[in-house]
Amino acid sequence: MPENSFERRLGLHRVIAPAKCLPQQARTLNSALPAADDEILISVQSLNVDSASFHQFSKSAGGDKTKIAELIESVVRERGKLQNPVTGSGGMLIGEVSSVGKNIKNKDLKSLKPGDKIATLVSLTLTPLHIEKITRVLPEIERIEVKGHAILFDSGIAVKIPADINEGLALAALDVCGAPAQTARLVKPGMRVAVIGGGGKSGLFCLLQAKKSAGPSGRVIALEYSEAAANRLKNLSFVDSVVCADARDAVTASSQIMRALGGEPADLVINVANVAGTEMASILSCKTGGTVYFFSMATSFTAAALGAEGVAADVNLMIGNGYASGHAELTLNLLRESTELRSLLEYIYETKAE
16 A cells, blocks of 8 residues: 555555556555545445446446346446446445544545535545445436445545535536536637537536526527427526437537527537437537537547547537536536526426435
């Protein structure tokens, strides 16, 4: 085990293989107890599985809840963390703080106390995790309820569940809080913005933030594959137009997006789709010199980079970063500000969780 304090802060002492990898890059982590003096021990209650990852698990299991649970348990048992071997993605968790190591230096984590209900804002792909039992699988909201424990390193990020927001809703919001925070940075007044996969939770937050930033002179449209989700979007005041199409059909989808934008390409395309093969619809929908922001974990960098080159698209390709300073508070405030968004997400993430 490395004694270097910097290495320990990053969690290298929990890496089993390959040696010297960071926890996210490692294949296997050590999730065994006890927690060290520079770690936080969490009693885990719920895992919000990344949308692309859950979609893949569900497809492999034929939609069977028992088989989904078995697949997830198998991955965690083998790897000591939840990292889908196909998509490479994970998710995040809600749990209760069991102990805070006396040598924790991170000022935000030092304020935590045993018994605090928290959501971790770092990926499950780098979080040592042990599952005793999966007690419930909720495919409609891509969540599993578990009994188990997790370890948070001194470099980690966590936020207390706010008292004014239901914890299930807070978990759904915090799981994607990097997306609306980056949207706030990218969208300027008057911009034309397209959100591919707009009907999902990250899409909804991005649409609201995009409209807030673009203002009345801007135009914000959503592309959604599901007809039911598309119909829900049509009732939202912060969505100017809705395109119901399959983003894997790049030519048709991009043509419909530009038609919805009055025949013009978008200044910014935000891709939060949970399936592979949507890169080119995003690129073809974007203007020369514009930006395509890929927040989806189903994105292939190779497909995006070579695809843009192949059609001579001079666009800025941006890979999503789940962390942005102030991202948690910005996202929770969107829930507080918009009764439309909150009501819709309460219906999706509370009613369907019953």
